[in-house]
Amino acid sequence: MPIAPMTNAVGIDLGTSTIKVTCGDMRYRIPSVIGTPNPGWTGMATDKSWLNNLIIDDDGTDVYIGELARLQSEIRKPLASEGKMKSVKNSVLALKAILSLIMKSTYEQFVISTGVPIATGVAESKELIKSLKGTHEIKVKNDATGEAKQMKILVENCFVMPEPYGTYWYTLKNSGVTTAVDSIIVDIGHGTTDILCMYKGNMMRAASGSLEEAVDSLTSALARAIQDKTGKIVRPFDLMMAIEKNKKNILVGGKAINIDSAMSQAVTSIADVIVDESNRLLNNLPPDAWIEKVIVCGGGAYVFGDYLRQAFFDANIVKKPEEVLTPPDAVMSNAIGFEMIAATKLKK
Template sequence: MIIITQTIGIDIGGYIKFSCGEKKIAIPNVIGSPTPGWSGFASDTSWINNLVLIKDEDEYYIGDLARLQSDTKHFIMDQGKLDKLDEVFMLIKSVLPILSDEEDQDLVLGIGVPLSTDINKMKELSSKLKGSYTIKIKNESTKEIIEVEKNIKKALVMPESYGSYYYQVSKFDGRVVNAQIISLDLLTEIMTIIEGRIIRNASVNLVNASLFTLANKITHALQHKTNRIINPLSIIKNLKDEIDGVIISGKKYDIGEIKEHYIKQISNEIVDNIKRAINFIPLDVTIEYY
């Protein structure tokens, strides 16, 4: 029997993003408990929005299902730090059967984690992921169950922003370049690389200057205006799609002006941190910005 090895890229941030060939999946980094009486989304039977991981006969809502339906739920990251490795493992495992539906398939995982992740945590995550597993998931809407065997041969864990650096280096025929990478997402990171090495003193995770921060600030303003409780995650899709109109309790609100106001604040915070990071770089170094 020929066993094919498949490579999967995983980016762990405010969302966990998966890439495997043509398949691209992103889920919120939320895990939660089942809600009694809930039977899934009748209008949406997709696996990714009705994903349940079955582990030792216990069920866990994953991603959007947990975000929208779990009474008890939490994010697997705290202030940009990756601490709950067991739950990271559960979230990753739950998506693997959707990405790779072949039985008895070997997998190689390339995983990007927040820059603030301790090197020992990175090693621990890599160690925990490697091995053979039986993974069982359920579609909460259709009640379909998938159970597969997966063998994770390798799990390469590195800072998330390093992927951007590698992409740029590949364009220069592998020539090592000095660079400062600014990753703007749910978490904002500044990573400085000199002669191929990450300069930790000149690299930082910006908890207070990110897409999630922007969503949070807009949410607070909308709550004050509408007297409604609003989840910041519901605003993030509008921000990513550059949609200024949001619907709250059947009424449309324009967030364009307030968005621009807070973008300027966050931009200033990012620029200030870039300047501070530059102070840790040797004076004779030439930096190429991307």
């Protein structure tokens, strides 16, 4: 008896700065950028992984994907910005290339569930579903080794939802809750914070939105504070590592300076904006809504999480600080939730 080919359930979070992908024990974070080819000096790279050397063929033209585009392309196109998906065509191209990373054979089937930034329009979401469903030929190349692969995929089904919904689903399933709980999910990313309100299991459009205050506003504010204090210019990007490692002292122009107080000032003012906006959005919920959980996710949860727990409580949005929670893997939680959703749609 022939064995029916297996279908992979894949969860994707198409963020403005990184795409997250999960499928079984595979987890990837890929910069949300594609770019023009810029060949040269290949074969010397120490990192020969497909993930970081990914090229896809687009009707005869090479397109660099993710890290390779970020590092080597002269013209780079972000897949999303200003809280929206930019181009469906480019997103599909990147997603096809990314699916090739998951494949173990030359033909595989997928059910995909993907999150897009909250301000992405319905038309774009529908177009994304339409363009992803069906069969695709994929031709990819590894820039470091020159190795080429050709494969075919069938996307049996595809679901597109606002990014934070993945974390909502993941948190509910993880905590064993079976009934819908009125919640706010606050996804603090690099360039945008998405706020999604859930009421009786429905995503409430008028009570959801996005903000430009996010982790990069924190690094910019810090950079300004450091410049005021030392007269030296620091690039916000270079402060990202210091923030991720929770460093109190950093080296500026050869001198150690303490960023503790500048950091807490910036965290406070940005977190306050996030709480204010959540409060404003909550006004659009029906009066019988009862927020039982505020779920904070995204990389920003690591920086703003503690302050937000108290601030949401002080603003009377939750009744106890413990009702503000962060999932175990706050950066991947949307994608993990989407993979769980995709898994429920697999044909039995």
